[in-house]
Amino acid sequence: AVQLVESGGGLVQPKESLKISCAASGFTFSNAAMYWVRQAPGKGLEWVARIRTKPNNYATYYADSVKGRFTISRDDSKSMVYLQMDNLTTEDTAMYYCTAIAAMGRFAYWGQGTLVTVSS
Amino acid sequence: DTVLTQSPALAVSPGERVTISCRASESVSTRMHWYQQKPGQQPKLLIYGASSLESGVPARFSGSGSGTDFTLTIDPVEPNDTATYFCQQSWNDPWTFGGGTKLELK
Numbered sequence: 001a002v003q004l005v006e007s008g009g010g011l012v013q014p015k016e017s018l019k020i021s022c023a024a025s026g027f028t029f030s031n032a033a034m035y036w037v038r039q040a041p042g043k044g045l046e047w048v049a050r051i052r053t054k055p056n057n058y059a060t061y062y063a064d065s066v067k068g069r070f071t072i073s074r075d076d077s078k079s080m081v082y083l084q085m086d087n088l089t090t091e092d093t094a095m096y097y098c099t100a101i102a103a104m105g106r107f108a109y110w111g112q113g114t115l116v117t118v119s120s
Numbered sequence: 121d122t123v124l125t126q127s128p129a130l131a132v133s134p135g136e137r138v139t140i141s142c143r144a145s146e147s148v149s150t151r152m153h154w155y156q157q158k159p160g161q162q163p164k165l166l167i168y169g170a171s172s173l174e175s176g177v178p179a180r181f182s183g184s185g186s187g188t189d190f191t192l193t194i195d196p197v198e199p200n201d202t203a204t205y206f207c208q209q210s211w212n213d214p215w216t217f218g219g220g221t222k223l224e225l226k
Contacts (some may be wrong), residue, residue, distance in 0.1 A: 045155075045163065045206055045217040063214060097162055106153040106168035107209025113162055 002026040002109045004098045017086045020114050022098030027109075029079040030054065033101055036072060036083050038094040039113075048096070049083060066092075075109030088118045122146055122147045124207050125216035133226045137195035140221045142207035144188045149209035155181055157220075158203045166205075167192060199225055 008020035022034070033056075036048045047071035050061040061074050071084040081098060095113040102108035123145040132138045142152065148196055150170040156165040165174045167183035170190060182193045202225050207218040 027223045044219045045208070047215050047217070061214075090169070101210075102168075104153075105151060105175075105215060106165055107163070107208065108165050108168075108174070110162040114125070 002100070004100065004109055004111035006096065006098050006111045006114035009096065009116045011117045011119065012088055013120050014089055014118055015087055016118075018088065018116060019082060019085070020096055020116065021083075022081045022111055024079045024081065024098075024100070027100070030076040034072075034074060034081040035099045035101065035107065035111075036081075037097045037099050037107065038092075039097070040094040041093075043094075046094075049050045051081065085116070086114075090118050092116060093118045121214055122148060122209055122212045122216050124209060124216055126205075126207060126218040126221045128219070129222040129224065131224045131226055132197050134199050135196045137193065138197050140192040140194075140205050140223070142185075142190045142192070142218050144190070144209060146212065147187045148209040148211035150186050151209055152185065152190045153208045153210065154181075154182070155206045155208065156201075157201045157206065160181065163206060194223075197223075197225065201225070 002024045005023045024086050029080045033052045038048050051072045052059040069087045069118050074081045095115050097113045098111040100109040121150045125143045152170045154167040157163040166181050167178050171183045184191050204220045204222045
């Protein structure tokens with residue numbers, strides 16, 4: 001079965017950095033584009049970052065709200081995807097979900113999420 | 121960006137039929153997907169491609185629509201269906217989500 005397990009969330013102060021991770025298993029990770037989707041407390045879902053596969057040169061894409069501050073990366077040898085978050089603001093407080101898509105761009109697989117809280 | 125608009129909340133009685141709507145600000149063809157999220161849990165995919173049932177999802181759930189207007193139907197509604205339902209489009213970049221419809225049971 002597909003499993004996505006996030007880790008690394010926590011409490012940080014504004015302008016600090018944090019790196020969260022996602023361990024994937026149960027599918028051919030190297031063939032899958034990976035995403036981070038976040039959800040602020042009591043709010044809706046927001047796509048944050050995307051990384052494509054090696055044949056697509058590991059191309060990365062970001063939501064405008066995080067562009068220039070967040071960096072998504074992956075290690076196919078370890079089936080891991082990461083999100084480096086710099087210059088965090090209180091508006092980045094959210095549950096961060098690691099997701100993988102299936103055909104037609106549907107988010108078929110979700111981790112349980114890791115909570116990032118930005119507060120002074 | 122493509123804005124997806126959903127009604128904030130609905131209340132229905134168990135055994136009834138409920139339709140949850142999602143309207144897109146521009147055409148998304150049939151690249152509309154629906155998710156269920158219960159409190160404290162991650163979202164779960166229910167419907168993809170507007171009308172295809174994800175594996176393992178009960179046939180009480182169905183979807184329809186194309187272009188800009190889409191509907192998720194639950195028939196009959198069961199007490200366990202209390203949740204927030206989100207639509208998501210993957211036709212226009214960036215992919216976007218609706219604000220969610222909170223379904224409550226009377």
